[in-house]
Amino acid sequence: MGQLATIDRRAAAWGVLAVVVTLAIAIVGSGNLRWFDAALVGYLFGTLLMVFGVVYRYLVWLRRPPTAMLNKRGWQVFRTRRPGRNLLTLPGLIVSQLLLQTFIRSRSTARWLAHQLVFWGCILAALVTFPLVLGLLHFQSVGQNGRQYQAVVAGIETFSFDSRSLFGWITFHLLNISAVLVLGGVFIFLSRRLRDPGALAVERSNDFLALAGLFAVSVTGLALTASNLWMEGRFYIFLNTIHALTVILGLAYIPFGKFFHIFQRPANVGVAYYKQAGAEGEQQTCRRCGEPWASKMQVDDLKVVLPQVGFDYRIGDDAHYQETCPRCRRASVALAQSQRVGGFG
Known part of the structure; x- marks a missing residue:
């Protein structure tokens, strides 16, 4: 328990540094707080807490033996095994593994669609919300025309647009669009979790918490627009709070x-290189049946990592249980059970 309660000082120091850098970005990007919206102070504190927590947990997660090994091997394979080819395949992996998440589509089209809706909805919301919260983005009127606005990014004046044009409507409703996308994904997830027998069998008490959070943020955000457009501002302060x-x-x-x-997912790119190198390299043969069944690099890495997390599968001085293929493992378990109960006949 003492070890579990210990604060990782290195990770905490990096977390504090990340918070300081975020604050510096907010101060400099908003022109020494000139363009910082005081109504967003609460959001800023929430962002700073998120930054600290993400950096702290990511560094702690990265130092865990399995993650550390995958991270080490991923970079090692990327640098040493055909680096030119790896660079050429990197954009494709980013698109398939991170953006389109095609590995989910192979399991279920509905799950893939739900992930895509939530993913792109959250990405769109983040691209709008964080620049606004940090003072990096604001809009100002142009000249005497009350309909003409200009976007200012980090103090640099960029494009201007008519607020009543289609482009202006989309610009000022990006968060509403993201909320609709997220709600579509949430409803698909809920439908699956409430009706699919496989999902119900592995349901956990906190699985609905993330969906409830996405639902609450999206619905209350849309309610603000509804209050402003159709309710003459009624309940706006309450809804805003x-x-x-x-x-x-x-x-x-x-x-x-x-x-x-979300922050762990980029590691999938390194895992893809790791798997590819393993498939092209030497294969591990089963110590029982002699058939190749897995990458020898992966099996050797398991032999190193498992003792670090409290599992020692060595069999004598020369053999290791990890060198046994899954089929022979099942056979060994059946034989052991048979011997234990005096035979199944």
Whole structure:
């Protein structure tokens, strides 16, 4: 228990540094807070808490033996095994593994669609929200025309647009569009979790928490627009408070809940290189049946990592249980059970 309660000082120091850098970006990017919106102070504190938590947990996660080994092997394979080819295949892996997530589509088209809706909805919301919160983005009117606006990014004046044009409508409703995308994904996820027998069998008590958070943020955000456009501003202050609370709690939840896999997902690219190198390299033969069944590099890495996490599968001085293929493992278990009970006949 003492070890579990220990704070990782190195990770905490990097977390504090990340918070300081984020604050510096907010100060410099907003022109020494000239363009910082005071109404977003709560969101800023939520962002800083998220930054610290993400950096801290990511560094702790990266130092765990299995993750450390995968990270080491991934970079090693990328640099030493045909680096030119790896560079050429990197964009394709980023698109397939991170952006389109095609590996999910092979399991279920509905799950893939839900992931895509939530993913792109959250990406769109982040691209709008964080620049606004950090003061990096604001809009200002141009001249005497009340309909003409200009986007200012980090103090640099960029494009201008008519607020009543289609482009202007889309620009000012990007967060609403992201909310609709996220809600579409949430409803697909809920439909599957409530009806699919396989999903119900492995359901855990906190699996709905992430969906509830996405739902709350999206619905309260859309409610603000509804209040402004169709309710003459009624309940706007109340809805704004509720929306801010859901967003801040959501930001605080990111480092500690299921959303943290957003930051773990890029490791899939390294895993893809690791698997490819293993498939092209020497294969491990089963010590029982002699058939090749896995990458020898992966099996050797397992022999190193498992003792570090409390599992020692050595068999005598020369053999190791990890050198046994899955089929022979099942046979060994059946033979051991048979011997234990005096035979199955």
